[in-house]
Amino acid sequence: MEKEVTIYDIAKILQLSPATVSRALNDHPAINSKTKLSIVTKAAELGYRSNTFASNLRRKSTSTLGVIVPRLDSSFMSAVLAGMEAVANQAGYNLLISQSLESQGKEKTNVKTMYNSRVDGLLVSVAYDTEGFEHFENFVKKNIPVLFFDRIFDHPACASIVIDNVQAGFEITSHLIEQGCRRIMHVTGNLKRNVYSGRYQGYQNALAKYGIPLDESLIMVTDLSQEAGEAAIEKLAEMDNKPDGIFIANDICAVSCVQALKKRGFKIPVDIAVAGFNNDPVSKVIEPNLTTIFYPGREMGEVAVRTMINHLKGVQKIDTTNTVILKSELIVRESTVK
């Protein structure tokens, strides 16, 4: 194990003070360029690496952003993370990533860990069953910026990055109606989550626009898992007055609905039109291809981190632009075109 090289070593060798070495390495303007060069050269030669802890300790800032997501293993989230990582890395920030596994308890623990790790900012997409905001209070109190994305929590001190779920829900439902659907089932998730309540609202708006009464028996609140999709179709099959369209708030679940429907002999889209949400890769593979909403995951990650970093660098305060709404888009495929 080699000993670590410090600025003191470099200073001693070059007959300079540690202060000068520190400044040179940080490209401080007050240092003579020749001196600077010799220091940088020597540092490289010795394999010097800055001690982040000493630096952070002094500076009181880590260059690290905390990220808490419900699950890492989803196509959408990995796109988001990829976008986040790209921007963060480019700006010299690191990402500390953890998952809540959709549980409020784990989310709280994660938030605490992030707090103790002194992340400079926190990016969160809340868990399925998160209720309160208390676990974030520490951050707000200490003035550490918190930004929510996708599954947000409305709070005056925090920014949010979302898509217009109401609009998207409206568009997709309208599309189904325009294709002739009159009894449209809606499979969704916990309505406390903005994403699901928004889509549901959009669904309702579309029905209203076309003068179709809302039939609550067609609304199914589930966890949007594959199993939930199968269960939903099982229920559908037992209905007397069967739906002629179904809008599922997530592609994974939608795909399992399609499979279950096909297994039971339903013809898609003739017997029933099916629409999903997210534009997950599977939506282009299932037959028939799934009508869905394009969800800019990667871009969402990029914007989230960029917003956060701008805030941290003082370029633009988070509270000025409280919400960023990204564009989503209806993608019509075979599963709904009658």
Next chain:
Amino acid sequence: MEKEVTIYDIAKILQLSPATVSRALNDHPAINSKTKLSIVTKAAELGYRSNTFASNLRRKSTSTLGVIVPRLDSSFMSAVLAGMEAVANQAGYNLLISQSLESQGKEKTNVKTMYNSRVDGLLVSVAYDTEGFEHFENFVKKNIPVLFFDRIFDHPACASIVIDNVQAGFEITSHLIEQGCRRIMHVTGNLKRNVYSGRYQGYQNALAKYGIPLDESLIMVTDLSQEAGEAAIEKLAEMDNKPDGIFIANDICAVSCVQALKKRGFKIPVDIAVAGFNNDPVSKVIEPNLTTIFYPGREMGEVAVRTMINHLKGVQKIDTTNTVILKSELIVRESTVK
């Protein structure tokens, strides 16, 4: 912005020395349990949080593991990361995650960042075109453990977590042969990567076992993207002596092959049997369902981190068990059953 509470504040309030407070908070045995209790209580009351930098600076250890993956946005990798995160989090470790985007250059930068961040250990799955080991030398020199998973780099100082790619390639090719295939195309990736060379080797072994001569014109080295799949099928369609089976080293590419084949009127599996690799979610959605190899992503992540942590804690040195081979499994589905 509240001021941070330090052990000095606690010490002053309780009329004790910072040393005692520090020890109490770390549950040091020499501290009287009553004193300890009063300190811990007061700390909680004041909302004290330990300053990791100060601690790390002194201790010369972070509780952070670096992870470098080719891409974050793949189903396999997100499963791996989910597994890693679960184990790391439980053991009190943080994960610093970055992606190389399949480029050696970015990988080198990432490694450097990890080095400067002083991660306690590094977990890597190498990029598509990585050639040398030099960028990891710093870690080896400083005795910081490096562990490769999936896409490994053989090096005496580093451990590896893999599946038996040769065996898997052998099984899936044998299966194709047993289904009657005699001209089996193989679409693979950069053969410098163990995963692809291993699968190719398995393919060759299977041919050899059944006395089928290797026809190199049936081997296509690609980047395994969706486009590569389409290109492969285009080429296949132009062949005079068309293959009756195809083994693609990755499900994403295999799915696009299936789609391209169907578009050209090939019947699967009758005209041509198709097998993939990874058991990606899409493999269960495509029609016909894809025969593939189950790849234990989540488990791989868990094992990787567990191995790393055991090493760090001195439970079991990494160099004793140099390679861990996880079980993979052939999953036969409709795409190959004639």
Next chain:
DNA sequence: TTTTGCATTGCAACCGATTGCATAAATTTT
């Protein structure tokens, strides 16, 4: 009663980089 030993706690020197302020040297201005 004196000595020895153990249980607790404190002292003070780290860990390595940063930065306000002072100083010295070089350059320009008067």
Next chain:
DNA sequence: AAAATTTATGCAATCGGTTGCAATGCAAAA
């Protein structure tokens, strides 16, 4: 040539915990 700037560098305190060693006090042993 003296004074006023400008440029470049150093001093020393600071960030907050950790830890080897010393010191204290009290109980048990001699």
